[in-house]
Amino acid sequence: MITNTFAVRAIVERNIIFFRRDWVILVAGFFEPIFWLIGISAGLSTIIDDIEFGGELVEYTAFVAPGLIAVSAMNGAAFDATFNFYFKLKQLKIFDSIITTPVTITNVVIGEAVWSVLRSTAYATSFLILTVLFGLVASPWAILIIPVSALIGFSISAIGIFATTFVRNWHDFDYFSLALQVLFIGSATFYPITVYPSWVQVVVQFTPLYHGVALCRSLALGTAGLADVGHLLVLVGFTAFFGWRANRRLEKSLLA
């Protein structure tokens, strides 16, 4: 009996084989959130004393850093789930030939997601280690940021692959860049969500990164509580719903 693990693993391996040659791209992608950490919070911490978070006052850099870990998890997954996925789907057309093997479309979707999550988790974990070294982490719970970043990766990957099934041409990715920037800046990464008017706060609840930022922040600052279970469930929900829809849409188009 053929089981599914080999199929998912084979899809992941194909990415590893490809990126072995282009590892510089992987490394370069890791730096972006670090630049933002230095560029924004190093400067601003001189003019922002402390931020109130979970009833406590937190140093600004320590407030921003965990948010940027979540961002690095998002960035790690986003490119492979969108741009690169589209390249494989429409330009290389490799999925068309992969599905003539025992590998199914569901295997492909899961395999591609797992690969992008590996990238997410690698970025987030390295970033986490840095923040620990800089003394920005206050709680041992922060170790849970690693599985959380995997979950962020899965949700972004599911949404990204789903959105990519609607892409008509390369120019559509302009919208994706805009969306990523809006998520990056707007997910209460650099300031508490209470800054927003209440209707914006409601809208933000429907975006994935906000929940990732909130989770990473409360884990790093040691304020995790019941609300974080909610954040977790939202991310799981995003992953399940969009993963399911992405799979269905791909089955419809590839199994014509």
Place this chain on the structure above:
Amino acid sequence: MTSVSPRPSSVWHVVEHHAVQTRRTLQTVLLSGFLSPVFTMLALGWGIGSQVDDVSSLGTPDYLHFVGPGVMIGTATLQGGFSSLWQALAALRWEGMYKNVVRSPATFTDAMTGRLVWMGILNALSSVAFLTVLLIAIGWSGFGALLTPFIAGLTAMSAAAGVLAFTSRKESGDGFSVVARLVLTPLFVFSGTFSSIDTLPSAIATVIKFFPTYHGIEVARDLINERAELVPSLLHVAVILAWIAVGWALSFGGFRKALTS
């Protein structure tokens, strides 16, 4: 032998050529050159602004006055720099446009100059839109503000010229994402965009002063905040112009090789 110095009429011809082909570019400009930076500016301006305790050290009335010009010029850098990566490679190597240009009386230097001028114009125009939003948010701040799109255009040109020096020598996109992530992003983030560069690690502050973005941001911020002085402003602009000139000169060989052989 034909002259290699650009002729204004031929350069303008290339600019027009770009302008009529720009339907697709328009979408990119609208989304990445306008909506994205406007969102970034407003979110950070108001969001971070609400957390700033000590505005006086910024030297501006509030954080939006500070970060607005930073994001404007930072965006011009990104847009100008990006335009010299895949787009420029495609235009130079795969698409026919410049090859047709050099078959007309225009030369490869006209093509190159026309491209850079076009990037300047395009980004100056999107900066007008950005500036409009900024001025609505912070209120009219004097005629000096109207010069900022011009600064943005020049900064975009300088970034485009600098990156073009790299791209014009390349036959494939290897290394493009490294330039984007390890050169252009740091320029956006570290050029005193979000806080005075004195607050950044001193090594970064020293290096960043060699690049045009920092100088563009300084001028634009002074203009928006009605505190620009002629001589320092001209010195900043001179640095930007020097980048355009050097980038132009270093792109020369690559363009000649790609278009005349």
Place this chain on the structure above:
Amino acid sequence: MDLAVTAHELTKRFDDFVAVNGIDLEIRSGETFALLGPNGAGKTSTMRMVSTVSPPTSGALTILGMDAATHGREIRGRLGVIPQEDQLDADLTVYENLTTYARYFGQSWSEAKQNATELLEFAQLTDRADTRVETMSGGMRRRLTIARALVNTPDLVLLDEPTTGLDPQARQLLWDRLYELKERGVTQLLTTHYMDEAEQLADRLVIMDGGEIVASGTPSSLIAESTTAEVLELRLADDQTLSHDLPFRTEVLRNRVLIYADDGAAALRHIRDLGVEPNSSLIRRSTLEDVFLARTGRQLVD
């Protein structure tokens, strides 16, 4: 008799358009079977159904003894598919294309590497192992696609227009490879719109047109049933016509006239006796192209 593929009333519809209209097929194990037909005949649609990546709209399809509707994965594990367009992984090298593909069948790395090395030999691409696919010629890509499809030592190989777009030399090389496969006893189902390819490779074939099967048999039986032994091709001057009542079947095409006769030379004498002097004449033996013309009234390839 052992059947590799049986299709009964197999139908594929895209919205209102019927691409394959209730065809019946029986492909025996070990034989090479061809679907011959012009563009749009429904060959690719049929192949995609057989490769279990396109669910039939209706009809029954059994492949290697298993129901295609329920056992897709098991079936695909024993198929080798060469699609109409080479969907090679252009981001990888020749060798990596083979090893990654082997992994999709669940092979171990050592198996995958060993198979890849052997197949490079088979496809005469050993010296290209580390080349990126992007930079290869059409013929080499096609050979790699075939090598890739053999990585799981399939029981049934599906080839959709294996030589379309190749130059004669590359075609010949490919035919040699396919002939070798046949010698090994591998069942092959191929599509083509070249009648010479069908004649060269196929033991049996069907001719498809407009989603239907218009003729089936061995190449020689089809020719024997549908047409004469020889064909006389004439090119006439502009002002000439052949309005005479001839004792042969004739087809007037755009730039030539075909005359079907068992003895072409005799037919030519007959026409000359009527006082018609063609600009040029050619006597050849009948081909599947003539069968197609006889059955549909149209040419296979325009």
